[in-house]
Amino acid sequence: MYSEAPPAIRVPQITVLDAGGQYCHLIARKVRDLGVYAEVRPSETPAAQLAGRRGLIISGGPSSVYDAGSPTVDPEIFQGRQAVLGICYGQQLMAHLLGGVVQKGVKGEYGLATLELDGGPKTALFTGLPERQQVWMSHRDLVTAVPAGFSNLAATSTCAIAAMAAPDRSLYAVQFHPEVVHTTEGKQILARFLFDVCGCVKDWDPRHRVALIEEDIRRTAGDRNVFFFVSGGVDSTVAFTLCLRALGPDRVRGIYVDTGLMREGETESVRRMFDLLGAGTVAIEHVEQQFLAPLALVRDPEQKRQIIGEEFVRVQERVIASHHLLDGHWILGQGTIYPDTIESGGTEKASVIKTHHNRVAGIQQLIAAQRIVEPLSAYYKDEVREIGCELGISEDVLQRHPFPGPGLAIRCLCAECSEPVSKTPDGYLIPVRSVGVQGDERSYAPVLALDRFPACDGILQNEATELINRVRGVNRVVARVASRIPLSEMRVWVSTLSVERLARLRSADAIVRRLSHASGFDRRVWQFPVVLIPMGSAAQPDAVVLRPIDSVDGMTAQSVAMDEPLLRLMAQALLEVEGICGVFYDLTHKPPATIEWE
């Protein structure tokens, strides 16, 4: 499902056609930053359904136009009824459909490049911009001949057709990504497309959002009340606060489920936070035993998720029944944000996650009856943060990193048998399996450990990518930061998701959060999972893995390097925790590893 535009926007001026790229949301976000509302639609949306748009942007994507079933667009969109900008795969698709030539690339080009304009009269896209500019490239295939009627506008050293246009038909395309910050003139290029080529007018002013959303909540709720399952995360907190403001505290109820899998101090901080927001109506359900008892002997990640999902269902059903929330006076509030509503952005696992949370019969009943309000479903995460800021929600809450529903359970790994680590020509093989994602497949494989300190230059991160491509059967590489015994003497120990190990992980996580907050490192990363693996000595059987990553939306991620003094400080504090023998650093990007270890 692709979400509807807010009521004040009758027909969006710009539609981003989603060709499967991780950046399609970023494009829409950047267009909105320029003051024009943009929506995202599937690339194949028929041209007739796009009537009235001033411009269309075809996003990038990982496919080749020659792959069977690769995303395409309705060729009618090129008939000049509105301007079109193709980005990356969008340029290749435009060339391919209009008679140009796309050459299948072998190696591709990833990273920074210098774009040189062709020196002739500039098209609207580049008016007033420097002849040479830095751009960011990420592509395999290339356009090698423009379609009839197009001219070549720019080149890089490895890409002869880096931009092309047929201005009389309002068709433009670029091989690089104007939406990422590394393309220095990217914002200007998008602005020229919006205002000079499409003739857009500004219709999106962040300052009007709160009033619009509140009006929408009142219209949807009518005379009914709203209840939320709140998590303490940014989205549900902002959505809940908007409902509180729109309807008043008597008509909004929040329920927080304490599963026993939360971080240190989480339940108290959620209680304090909702008190501060003026919600006297957040009930805390203490159900720790209900979760911890069935998890006590489970090791398999999917089984863990299954149990947690099922227990969530039970708790939600019980709460819904006991609070009479299915009678006609209540609707469900959810903190769903725009990327959550886009099916094509989801991964295999995203759909598993969704079924866990959505399959509660009571909730499905409410959704089917449209008894649901999702005030943030047209917004991106950073817009949600801005809205939260306007509502006076504290920075500490708004800058929180995402935390997964199954909590610490998917960051506490277990092993079925005791085994030593083994030396290989490439490093030490740790017989603890973690989850990865390679292509569309989930992998579940052992980890390779390097006995080298992870310097802050990120070099080991590059080596990790190369190693995983070369070494069969591993999907993740870590580096040893510090340990009480040499890596070669460590063993993996039989272990379960015990209360003791969860407490150990909770302490480690609290230390990392405290130090990364105090140093400002938490602002440099999108998320920072702390993982416990059952590897160490007999006396100290566990190790901590640090997994700071940067990401746009969690679907892909880059391992982020940390400065040495902070890393050493963190490692020293972690080695003081009872039972911790070593500290490791996850060097792997996603793909091939997932963010969570499970």
Ligand code: XMP
């Ligand atoms: P992975 O591990 O798949 O995670 O790379 C991607 C993002 O999703 C979060 N995540 C979850 N969030 N319920 C959630 O609410 C879940 O079951 C869940 N599993 C993973 C993860 O923290 C990361 O931000």
